[in-house]
Amino acid sequence: MDHSTIVMIALLMALAAALYSTVGHxxxxxxLAIMALFSVAPDTMRPTALALNLVVAGLGSWRYWRAGQTNLKLLLMFAATAVPAAFIGGGIKVPPDIYRPLVGALLWAAALRLFWHPSLLAGREPRPVSAAVALPVGALIGLLAGLTGTGGGIFLSPLIILFGWEDARKTSGVVAGFILLNSIAGLAGNVTSMQALPAELPILVAAVAVGGIVGTWLGAGRLPKPRLLQGLGLVLVIAGAKLIFA
Incomplete structure (x- = not known):
């Protein structure tokens, strides 16, 4: 890639990191969408996205933990089955033609629900989720995370919010830790893919780190809960479009 292309990709990724990290993603x-736009080789896209995920989710996990916005019990309940499932999914290659449109449509439906009643959802008291629900849900999301090359946050966030398992800000803390663990597992499940990491990776890491710092600073305690929910809705719209049209 020439220098101008690298700079453009880095700037777009920094903006994406800032937006996604406000809600713990x-x-x-x-x-993945940005790299596809610039015709990056598919073998390079998946490990690069997961590696950058580690940077931003790591920053988010630390800042939300420092701010007291991480429900560790809830995180561990979902991660207990998600992490091994993400490891398994990371080693499986499945054609995306079947599940991409379906998952994209589900994400758009969740986003619409969040945009319709953000104040109502933000004001609800959290209610605990049982292990009988959290463990199988975690396993399914972890498998999807490994298969798609993501951390699974776009699947977990709307479930936590819509079912009232935690409030918006602590959802971001849970999701950041969840994504970090799943990204590690997904890379470990297909460790040979790391050989395809680009030489420009340090530049991209620096870009998303700056975006992640800004986004987590805003999300950890400076944006009101309704705005966090609307931000999550925007994230889901973008992710759904990527899954359907990319």
Missing amino acids: GGASAY
Whole structure:
């Protein structure tokens, strides 16, 4: 890639990281879409997106934890089955033609629900989720995360919010940690793919780190809950479009 292309990709990824990290996401789906736009080789896209996910989700996990916005019990309940499932999914290659449109449509439906009643959802008292629900849900999301090359946050966030398992800000803290663990597992499940990481990776890492710092600074305690929910809705719209049209 020439220098101008690298700069453009880095700037777009920094913006994506800032947007996604406000709601605890790592941004893998956006990074995949950006790389596809610039015709990056498919073998390079997946490990690069997961590697960048580690940076942004790592920053988010730390900042939300420092701000007291991480429900560790809820995180561990979902991660207990999600992490091994993400490891398994990371080693499986499945044609995306079947599940991409379906998952994209589900994400758009979740986004629409969040845009319709953000104040109502933000004001609800959290209710606990049982292990009988969290463990199988975590396994399914972890498998999807491994298969798609993402951290699974776009699947977990709307479930936590829509079912009232945690409030918006602590959802971001849970999701950041969830994405970090799943991204590690997904890369480990297909460790040979790391050989395809681009030489420009340090530049991209620096770009998403800056975006992640800004986004987590805004999301950890400076945006009101309704805005966080609307931000999540926007993330889901973007991710759904990527899954359907990319």
